[in-house]
Amino acid sequence: MTRTSAPSRAPLTPTSPSRWSTVPADLLAGVTVGVVALPLALAFGVSSGVGPAAGLVTAVVAGIVAAVFGGSRVQVSGPTGAMAVVLAPLVAIHGADAVPLVAIMAGLMVLALGAARLGRVVTFIPWPVVEGFTLGIATIIFLQQVPAAVGVDAPAGQNPLVAAVDVIGRAGDTVLWTLGTVAVVVTLMLVLPRLWAALPASLVAIIVVTVVAELVDAPVARIGALPDSLPAPSIPGITPALLGELAGPAAAVAALAAIESLLSARVAATMPSDTLTDDARRYDPDRELVGQGLASVAAGLFGGMPATGAIARTAVNVRAGARTRLAAVVHGLVILVVIYAATGPVGQIPLAALSGVLMVTAVRMVDVRAVRTVLRSTRGSALVLVVTAIVTIAVDLVQAIVVGLAVAALLALRALSRASVVHRQPLPGPAADGDEQIALFRLDGSMFFGAADRIAETVQRDHGARVVVLRLSGLRLVDATGAHALAELVGTLERSGVTVLVKGVQEQHRSVLTRVGVLDELASEQHLFEDLDAAIAHARDHVARPRP
Template sequence: MNVVNAMRPANAVASVRSYLMPLLPGRRDYRRLPHTWRGDLLAGVTVGIVALPLALAFGISSGAGAEAGLVTAVVAGIVAAVFGGSHIQVSGPTGAMVVVLGPIVATHGAGAIALVSIMAGILVLLLGVLKLGRTVSYIPWPVIEGFTLGIAVIIFLQQVPAAVGVPSPHGENAVVAAIKSIGQASTPEVFWTIGAVLLIALIMVGAPRLHPKLPGSMIAIVIVTVAATLVHAPIARIGTLPDSLPAPSMPPVDPVLVMNLSGAALTVAALAAIESLLSARVAASISDTGPYDADRELVGQGLASVAAGLFGGMPATGAIARTAVNLKSGGRSRLAAVTHGLVLLAVVYVGTGVVSQIPLSALAGVLMVTATRMVPGEAVRSVLSSSRSGAATFVLTAVITVSFDLIVAVGIGIGVAALFALRTLARSSGVHREEIAGPADPADARIAVFRLDGALFFGVAERLLDRVLAIDHVEVVILRLSQIQIMDATGARVIGDVVRTLERRGITVLLKGVRPQHLTLVSRTGALEALAHEKHLYDDLPAAVEHARVHVHRAARHGPPSSRPQVGNGLV
């Protein structure tokens, strides 16, 4: 007994270890490194150059500041690369997260972002530990595209104030803020800022045409910054940045503040999980680096957001644009994403003086171009032409994203898509009365055979009930159930209701072809107990028809139904 008791803790530890080991880094993560390290280093440098203006722009756009964006790109980028479930995903601040963080800053101040980042990171980490990563596969394609389009529109509109030289408001709807800022623009500043935006866009669009690997955003930022400095353009700049990473520390934790931020943390966690898993899934589909681990990706992203919060940063997610650059530049292992973080770290220590002179309108131009590239026109055309239900879901999700809230939009989009899917499923289901095959028998006129097709669920249950119960002038009803592919509790319950109702009317019911996977459900809802006899369950249609004919002939010999004994008299 003592030996058995001693073994139990050991077995428990072994179980925990086997459960957690797949979620932790290991040597398997770097098995391709001897063959890919050169391309990884080059790709990491390239992604770091591309990520610098985006990190600064996203930090400023969120209201947390350029420093927070840069810190997040460094810390979260390295942590997610080491602990995440994708070999080539690049993480950091993203446009979707900026959209969520803006209202938080407006309500609770920029100081609350670090605490939200830690809280949301813990939630995402728990999702990974509980191995819920595959749930993102349940999000329909039109919802994803509509969500992405809505985010792109918001990001673009959020840059309008900076593009016209007006301070960016926080907490207002992006459409309203953009319209107000245009009305508040003044000359000559607006000409300088719009000129900077147009020059940024021109260079970013033109650079890849000269060479696919040219970092258009970085080249544009350098040119615009140098030009603005030389001509002393009257436009706002980023301003002073720290020349080192802050020491990690826990932000002040006030129980009241934590309660107030709990809703925001849930929203941020949901968005971080969705965006990171979608990005990793897309990256895996366009790369040759193998599949990604969804659960481990959540663990890595959760740890990345916690780490970023400890350093005063903001929540991070996987970034599909930077991940795509990583792939196109030759990145094939985690070393590329780690290198990208180290490149940005080098900028923090040696380049913040130069970075501080970047015009805010230049960063706005970078984000505007980035937003227009988030949803390719081909994807929009595909989803709009796919089906009317898909197009409606896409448009509705995009409109709600822009008008109200990201997570609400995803929830409503999934709900609408589910309703359309249920409608399609219901239309594929049917109840058909069949003729009895083979030589005719005088009893056949008193027998009704119904074939149930497709899915028998709550969406079609009432139609089944009405169709079958409308039958009259018959002695026996045979329900053919072998063609039912899907059955839920409501459908099984309706079968029982049909049996009970018909039996009360003196009509004997025979069930034919109940599938093994449905038999338990049908039994538990009382449908089998409602049969007049336990032998009224058949696997073979000819046998059921033969029994029905015998039943009708016997009933005819005993007189009309009103004079016959009630059901349950043992007649089988």
């Protein structure tokens, strides 16, 4: 059966559009994202303890500034769940008035990271750490909504898991109303997209429960009064003592903002899209940090909270057909219109409705397939994911990343150490008299601090010969500790009357071996060989001589 040639295929990515041809698509995408982002901005503002107005202000100001100055053309920025998780304990300790100052301080730190061109650092975060971090954040966001879902205020600063368990036992008289509100919102958010994918399910769900709550005068807590305009920019009150107290939290916020924003930009660059061009996919991580830093500073000046790139809203932006920065700018303008024209109705939204939105959002944050893949891959990767998630939930988000990286690094070093081995090999060629007095060892892998002592001990323990030949051509890495261990091994053998011959020093290792003194420990410069046959011939000649 003959096979006909396949027809030529169109490029996977579209060609670059003209300057004005993208405007309609960007306007539509921006409106779509703005509608989706509105309930999230309100919810994250409430969840963080700063208030819904701060969430709206941050979505507008930070969203527009990051869109203009950031390094991604399709990234959408604003308040996020991860940032709300970090800010909640900060608000409990220092109050909501400290958040704008933290936003400015953290923004300047992120700006400095971008200016120092450290945007590529995020690529060193292992996949299991990212998935564990996301799983932990999603769990915290979900747990934080339990108090509002049962109509009880949680104690400020309490661990979300402890608070969730505590409030369930203290559910008030309005629990049926609040749980019913959450149930309706969750149901609509799950069902509506199946009926009409383009429908903004979260906004529709909030509108439905708000109208019903108004009609029946439901006894549920509402958002309350909101400002009907943007506040004037101002510098928060600053004292040296306050700066000292907030330096640590600001550094944690900056680290989170940088990591989350760069991860979001990287995800956006790889998302499948029929409209996203190669140019639109490219992003500059250093410029992204600069843009996110400026966005948090601007949000702080307007009384808002720190902002980051938002993966969920960025994904909506890409799927809606965004091609340029205009879409993210329009998203901010849409929310600005709501501030000036609809804060009255927005203030009547039940807090339990926002909790329902965030519960669904938290569940959707977790990529179940990715988590399952990591857990099934290797025991080490599964351990990193689980440890990172537990530390995120029980301790702190930034510490979770540090701990996750530390565990991943230890496991990587352990694997590298196990891959570094020493073999005793038979001598090449026909056997000769005296061969039993010659020990040939081949060192493979890495001679580094995690394996150096073990390799040296193996050679010392397993030779019993007059001549030891060390084959180093199989070494891929030699660090200072490994070179020092080799120097001590050679020196110990030489002092015990064993002649050491070294074969196959690679050019990239010669410098460290020379500086640390490995070659100086050899009895003669002639004991350094490039050819194995020459080294074995020299060893046989040596053992053929009578002992001195």
